[in-house]
Amino acid sequence: QQQVKQSPQSLIVQKGGIPIINCAYENTAFDYFPWYQQFPGKGPALLIAIRPDVSEKKEGRFTISFNKSAKQFSLHIMDSQPGDSATYFCAASIAGGTSYGKLTFGQGTILTVHP
Amino acid sequence: DGGITQSPKYLFRKEGQNVTLSCEQNLNHDAMYWYRQDPGQGLRLIYYSQIVNDFQKGDIAEGYSVSREKKESFPLTVTSAQKNPTAFYLCASRGLPAEKLFFGSGTQLSVL
Numbered sequence: 001q002q003q004v005k006q007s008p009q010s011l012i013v014q015k016g017g018i019p020i021i022n023c024a025y026e027n028t029a030f031d032y033f034p035w036y037q038q039f040p041g042k043g044p045a046l047l048i049a050i051r052p053d054v055s056e057k058k059e060g061r062f063t064i065s066f067n068k069s070a071k072q073f074s075l076h077i078m079d080s081q082p083g084d085s086a087t088y089f090c091a092a093s094i095a096g097g098t099s100y101g102k103l104t105f106g107q108g109t110i111l112t113v114h115p
Numbered sequence: 116d117g118g119i120t121q122s123p124k125y126l127f128r129k130e131g132q133n134v135t136l137s138c139e140q141n142l143n144h145d146a147m148y149w150y151r152q153d154p155g156q157g158l159r160l161i162y163y164s165q166i167v168n169d170f171q172k173g174d175i176a177e178g179y180s181v182s183r184e185k186k187e188s189f190p191l192t193v194t195s196a197q198k199n200p201t202a203f204y205l206c207a208s209r210g211l212p213a214e215k216l217f218f219g220s221g222t223q224l225s226v227l
Contacts, residue, residue, distance in 0.1 A: 004157070006157070009155070032214060034214075034216075041220070041221070042220050042221070043119075043205050043207070043218030043219050043220050043221050044158070044205070044218050045218065046215050046216065049214070049215075089157055089158070091157075091158075095214070098146075098165050100209060100212075100213075100214040100216075101146050101148050101163060101207065101209045101216055102148075102160055102163065102173070103158070103160070103216070104157075105157030105158045105159070106157050107155060107156055107157050108155070108156070108157055
């Protein structure tokens, strides 16, 4: 009930490509969905987040698409660059109050962008 | 320079030993969290604290203990009861009521 399933495990694209990472959740009480980016040996950093009242959110080259009925959301990276090579995690939580920091994370996707 | 400082970066534990991981923040955040990261897995919540002198268990608290005596500090002790302690440990904080979590750079704990 608490799981967030993320795919693929790893992804290789050429510079300028559009990698897509998918996540599916089970708990219908989840209503806050952030994506984190992590470089080797570092902690994750918040990239972009969405709530289920919208179906899409864009910030720069990063876009989240959200499908509430399917309980799925995805991250698209436009015009990917070698500097985007990192591990990406989707996450979910119940919004509000004390729950925001209690995130359930997906398993992570290792993205490699070749020059 | 505001942020979260975790120390040490690398830590080795012997059998039967308790070890303590340090987490200090100067962001004036009320809430602090400890997550564990294993290779190929997502992060899992160990303990969290919303306020000084109060903390709650997360999803995998067994074999761990914490304290929150100061707003800035949230140390994690990995006890000898934790039979599989090798992992990357991440501390995070959040300024209430904001939603964004800020993470430290982590501590890699290994068993000798």
